[in-house]
Amino acid sequence: MATRTAQLLRACHDVEVTRILLVDDHASARRSIRALLEAAGYDVVGEAADGRSAVQQARELQPDVVLLDVQLPDIDGFEVAARLAENGRAPKVVLTSSRGAEDYGDLIHDAPAQGFLAKDELTGEALAQLLTS
C-alpha cells in the first residue's frame, strides 16, 4: 500500500514524501492516525490539539498537507482552513471527522479545502486519491 501511495504521490508532486500536520483534539485519534499515515509512508511533521495552535504550527512547520479535524475545542476546522488560506503559501487542507460528511452539508464544499475524509474511511490511499483529485 505504501508503495502504491508513494507512486501516486510522486506522479503528482515534486516532493518525495508528503509532510503532514495532524490536527485533532483527541489524543487517541492522533496516535492512531499518525501510526496509520506513517505506515503508509507519510511524514507526520507535527500534531495540534486545537485550532489556534494548528494555525501557529502550520505557519512554523510549512507542511504540505494539514489533516484537520472539523470539531475542535476553540475554533472549528472550517475557520482554521479559512485562516490557513489567508497565508501566501497555504498548505493543502483535508478535513476529517468521526462524523459523516452529511452532518456538515455545504460547509465542506464551501471550505477552502481539498476535500473531506471521514475517519472511518481514512487510509493512506484514500488520502492520496483526494490530494490528487
Next chain:
Amino acid sequence: MSADAARAAVGTLVAELGTSPPPGRLRDALRRSLGDPELEVGYWLADLPGFVDIGGKPFDPTTAATATYVHGEHGRIGVLTHRAVAPSEAPLLDGIVSAARLVLENERLHAESRARLMELEQRRFFTDLIVDNAPVYFAVVDAEGVLTGGINDTLLAVLGIPKTEEIRERHYWDVVCPPEHEAAARERLALVATGRAVGVEEAQIRSASGEPRTVEWRDTILPDERGQLKWIVRAGLDVTERKQHEAELRRLLDEQAALRRVATVVAEQASLSELVRTVAREVGELLGGHTAAVVRAEGTGIRVVEGWTAPGARSVLAGGFIDLQGVDSVTAKAMETRAPQRLADIEDDDGRRLWDSLDIHSAIAAPIVVDGEIWGAINTTRNATAEPFAPHTEEGLAGMAALVAQALANAAAREELNASRARIVQAGDDARRKLERNLHDGAQQRLVSLSIALRLADAHLQKSPETARGILRAASEDLAGALAELRELARGLHPAVLSDRGLGPALQVLADRAPIPVQVANDLEDRLPTAVEAAIYYVVSEALANVAKHADASSAEVRLHRANGTAVVEVIDDGVGGAVASAGSGLRGLADRVEALGGRLRVRAGADGGTHVAAEIPCR
C-alpha cells in the same frame, strides 16, 4: 185608670210642656205623667247609627222593660222606654205619646245637631292627629306665602321649631327653606298661587341637624266662598333617604360595571400596561377624580406605572418617581396600613407643597397586595375645582386593587409557568447536547481508533505479524473501554433497574453507589406511575450527588412513603446544610420536573442541621 183621669194627666202634660220647653224637659214631664221615674227618651237619627239620647250619645231601647216607638209624619222619630203599662193605662200612654210628639220632634232635632257636632269634633280630632303625626310634611300658606295655616308637628320636629313658637305671621321660606333656596320657594308659591305650577316640586328644607333634607312637595289650592285663593296646602314627602339609596345604588351599579370591564381585561390576559391603563381610567371616571394612577412601590417612594387625567386637568407623569419619605401621603399610608385611605386635607408643609405641585386638593388610595407583599397602589385625586372625596369613597377602590392584584398574581404564575417550560425545554436540549458530546468524545472516538487500528493491523499482517498482534491486543482493550462507556451512558439515560425492578431496588442501587452510608426506608407496597417513579429517582439521585459534592456529610437517609394519594420522598443528610432549590440548576430542574407532575419540591435546613430535601408528587 179612668179615661177622665188619663185626659186630665195629658192635659197637665200639654200645659207643662208648652211649645218649646228647654232641652231635656220632656223626659221629666213624661216621667211625672206616667208615674215612672225610670222613663227615658230616645231620638231617632235616621242617617246616624240608630237612637241617641238628648246629649247626642248612642241610646239602646232594647234593654228597657217596654219600648214604645213614636212616629211622626215621615216615620219614626223616637222611643220611650218605661215600666210595663197595664191595659187600663193604654189610653194614658197613647195620650202621652200624642202630647209628646211635637216636643220630641223638636228635641230630636236638637239631639241630632249635638250628635253631628260631636261627630265633627271627632273627625277634626282624628284629622289633627293624622296631620300632626303622619310622616308627611304639611304647610298651609296664604296667597302672600305667609304661614297663616301653620305647619304640622312632623315638619316642626324636623325644622327643630318648638310647637309653642308662633310662626303664623312669618313667611313660608323664612321658616322652612335654607337661605339659598328661599328665592326658588318664593317663585314656586307665586306660580302655584296663580295656577301656573303643576306637578311635584323637589326642594330642600332646613333641618335641626343642619343637614338639608330633600322633599317632594305637592300643592293644593283651597279657595274661599267667593272662589278666591284662600290657602295653598303644601304636602311634602321626605325623599332624602330614598335619594341617598338611589345615589348609592347608582354608584354601586357604576362600580360593578367598572369592575366587570376591568375583570374582562384581566380575563383576556391582556398585558400589564393595558390592564393598568384600563384600571386608571375606570377609577378616575367612576370616582370622579381629576387624575388616577396605578403606582408601583419603589424604595422610599412610588413610581407611576400608568396615569389617567380628566379632560382639562393637569396630567400625571407616567413613569415619574415621587419620593414619599417623611411626606403625609395617602398612597404611602394605604401601602403602610394595607387598607384604603382617604385624605381630604393635608397638614404638613412638605405634603402641602407636594399636593400644590401636583394640583391635588383631596385624594384616596388603596393598596395592591400580591401574594402577601405590597406591590403598589391605586390612587385618584381631585383638584380645588371639586368637593373633596366623600367619606368611604376609598372603599370603592379596594375592589379594583384586588382585581389588579389578581391579574398580577396570574401574570406572575404565567411567567413562572413559561419560565418553567423554558427550563424544561432547555434541560432537554442540554441533556441531548451532553449526550451527543459524550457519545462523540467517548465511544465514537474509541470506535474510530479501533477502526484505524484494524486497518493498521491489516497493513502490518504480512510484513510484521507481531506488530499486527500488538495492535489487535490494544484494540481489544479499547473495545472493552468503549463498551464500559456505553453502559455508563445508557445508565445515565434511564436506569434499567428502575424500569425492571421498581423504585425500591433502584434507590438502593443509588444508595450503594454513594460514597457515604445511605439508609433507604421504603414504605411503598405498590409501583407508582412511571413518571412519578422517574421523578423520585432523579430527586434522590441529584440530592445524593449534592450530598457527596457539597454537604460534607457522614451519612444520609432516604425515606419513601405514600400519604393520601401523594408519594413523598425525603433525603436527609447530616452535613453542613445551606442548599436552596433556586440556586443550583440541578435542584431547580428537579423542582420543574416535580411541579410538572403537580407536586412540589422543598429544600430546607434539617431539624438537626444538614439539608432536608422533600418532594411530594400526587399519584392520581
